[in-house]
Amino acid sequence: MHNFTSFAFVAGLILIAVIFFRDNLFEKVDxxxxxxxxxxxxxxxxxxxxxxxxxxxxxxxxxAAGVTISASGFLLLFRFSEPISRIxxxxxx
Ligand code: HEM
Numbered sequence: 805m806h807n808f809t810s811f812a813f814v815a816g817l818i819l820i821a822v823i824f825f826r827d828n829l830f831e832k833v834d835x836x837x838x839x840x841x842x843x844x845x846x847x848x849x850x851x852x853x854x855x856x857x858x859x860x861x862x863x864x865x866x867x868a869a870g871v872t873i874s875a876s877g878f879l880l881l882f883r884f885s886e887p888i889s890r891i892x893x894x895x896x897x
Contacts, residue, residue: 810877817870827854828863 834857836850837843842858843850850856855863 807881810874810881813870814874817867817874821867824855824863828860830857830860834860
Protein backbone atom coordinates (compact mmCIF):
# COMPACT_ATOMS: atom_id res chain seq x y z
CA MET A 805 0.00 0.00 0.00
CA HIS A 806 2.73 2.42 1.06
CA ASN A 807 4.74 1.96 -2.12
CA PHE A 808 1.74 2.49 -4.43
CA THR A 809 0.21 5.47 -2.58
CA SER A 810 3.63 7.15 -2.63
CA PHE A 811 2.95 8.16 -6.26
CA ALA A 812 -0.17 10.08 -5.13
CA PHE A 813 2.01 11.75 -2.47
CA VAL A 814 4.52 12.88 -5.11
CA ALA A 815 1.71 14.02 -7.48
CA GLY A 816 0.14 16.07 -4.65
CA LEU A 817 3.52 17.57 -3.82
CA ILE A 818 4.06 18.63 -7.44
CA LEU A 819 0.52 20.13 -7.61
CA ILE A 820 1.06 22.11 -4.40
CA ALA A 821 4.47 23.28 -5.63
CA VAL A 822 3.10 24.49 -8.99
CA ILE A 823 -0.26 25.98 -7.90
CA PHE A 824 1.10 28.04 -5.00
CA PHE A 825 4.59 28.81 -6.36
CA ARG A 826 3.99 32.41 -7.48
CA ASP A 827 2.20 33.45 -4.29
CA ASN A 828 5.07 32.12 -2.18
CA LEU A 829 7.92 34.07 -3.76
CA PHE A 830 9.36 36.69 -1.41
CA GLU A 831 8.46 40.32 -2.21
CA LYS A 832 9.17 43.76 -0.75
CA VAL A 833 5.95 43.70 1.28
CA ASP A 834 7.35 40.66 3.12
CA UNK A 835 10.40 42.62 4.28
CA UNK A 836 8.05 45.29 5.68
CA UNK A 837 5.92 42.56 7.31
CA UNK A 838 9.00 41.15 9.04
CA UNK A 839 10.18 44.64 10.12
CA UNK A 840 6.78 45.15 11.75
CA UNK A 841 7.06 41.76 13.47
CA UNK A 842 4.03 40.57 11.56
CA UNK A 843 1.95 43.11 13.49
CA UNK A 844 2.29 41.06 16.68
CA UNK A 845 4.60 43.48 18.49
CA UNK A 846 2.46 46.63 18.29
CA UNK A 847 -0.75 44.66 17.79
CA UNK A 848 -1.36 46.50 14.52
CA UNK A 849 -2.27 44.92 11.16
CA UNK A 850 0.79 44.37 8.97
CA UNK A 851 -0.02 44.19 5.24
CA UNK A 852 0.93 41.05 3.32
CA UNK A 853 0.22 39.48 -0.06
CA UNK A 854 -1.87 36.34 -0.35
CA UNK A 855 0.47 34.64 2.12
CA UNK A 856 2.51 36.29 4.87
CA UNK A 857 6.22 35.39 5.32
CA UNK A 858 5.41 32.85 8.06
CA UNK A 859 3.07 31.02 5.70
CA UNK A 860 5.65 31.25 2.92
CA UNK A 861 8.24 29.69 5.23
CA UNK A 862 5.83 26.79 5.92
CA UNK A 863 5.37 26.33 2.13
CA UNK A 864 9.12 26.17 1.43
CA UNK A 865 9.91 23.94 4.44
CA UNK A 866 7.08 21.57 3.46
CA UNK A 867 8.38 21.40 -0.11
CA ALA A 868 11.92 20.72 1.09
CA ALA A 869 10.71 17.98 3.45
CA GLY A 870 8.46 16.49 0.73
CA VAL A 871 11.25 16.42 -1.86
CA THR A 872 13.65 14.83 0.67
CA ILE A 873 11.09 12.15 1.64
CA SER A 874 10.29 11.46 -2.03
CA ALA A 875 13.94 11.27 -3.09
CA SER A 876 14.79 8.83 -0.29
CA GLY A 877 11.58 6.89 -1.06
CA PHE A 878 12.46 6.53 -4.75
CA LEU A 879 15.95 5.33 -3.79
CA LEU A 880 14.31 2.59 -1.71
CA LEU A 881 11.70 1.85 -4.38
CA PHE A 882 14.16 1.51 -7.26
CA ARG A 883 17.15 0.29 -5.30
CA PHE A 884 20.26 -0.99 -7.05
CA SER A 885 19.82 -4.57 -8.17
CA GLU A 886 23.58 -4.92 -8.53
CA PRO A 887 26.07 -4.65 -5.70
CA ILE A 888 27.57 -1.13 -5.70
CA SER A 889 31.06 -2.63 -6.26
CA ARG A 890 29.95 -3.87 -9.72
CA ILE A 891 28.62 -0.42 -10.75
CA UNK A 892 31.36 1.85 -9.40
CA UNK A 893 34.78 0.93 -10.69
CA UNK A 894 36.54 2.84 -7.89
CA UNK A 895 34.89 0.51 -5.30
CA UNK A 896 36.11 -2.73 -6.96
CA UNK A 897 39.24 -3.34 -4.92
C1 HEM B 1 5.29 11.51 4.71
C2 HEM B 1 5.55 10.56 3.83
C3 HEM B 1 6.19 9.24 4.17
C4 HEM B 1 6.37 8.63 5.38
C5 HEM B 1 5.95 9.11 6.77
C6 HEM B 1 7.05 7.37 5.12
C7 HEM B 1 7.42 6.44 6.09
C8 HEM B 1 8.05 5.25 5.85
C9 HEM B 1 8.45 4.30 6.85
C10 HEM B 1 8.24 4.46 8.36
C11 HEM B 1 9.01 3.25 6.23
C12 HEM B 1 9.59 2.01 6.86
C13 HEM B 1 11.08 2.21 7.05
C14 HEM B 1 11.77 0.98 7.57
O1 HEM B 1 11.21 -0.10 7.55
O2 HEM B 1 12.95 1.11 7.95
C15 HEM B 1 8.99 3.54 4.82
C16 HEM B 1 9.50 2.70 3.85
C17 HEM B 1 9.49 2.97 2.51
N1 HEM B 1 9.05 4.11 1.90
FE1 HEM B 1 8.14 5.67 2.83
N2 HEM B 1 7.28 7.26 3.79
C18 HEM B 1 6.77 8.36 3.18
C19 HEM B 1 6.80 8.66 1.82
C20 HEM B 1 7.34 7.85 0.86
C21 HEM B 1 7.41 8.17 -0.56
C22 HEM B 1 6.91 9.49 -1.18
C23 HEM B 1 7.97 7.11 -1.19
C24 HEM B 1 8.31 6.89 -2.66
C25 HEM B 1 8.52 7.86 -3.52
C26 HEM B 1 8.28 6.12 -0.17
C27 HEM B 1 8.87 4.90 -0.41
C28 HEM B 1 9.19 3.99 0.55
C29 HEM B 1 9.79 2.70 0.26
C30 HEM B 1 10.13 2.14 -1.12
C31 HEM B 1 9.99 2.06 1.49
C32 HEM B 1 10.59 0.67 1.72
C33 HEM B 1 9.48 -0.32 1.63
C34 HEM B 1 10.04 -1.72 1.75
O3 HEM B 1 10.85 -1.98 2.65
O4 HEM B 1 9.66 -2.53 0.94
N3 HEM B 1 7.87 6.60 1.03
N4 HEM B 1 8.41 4.75 4.61
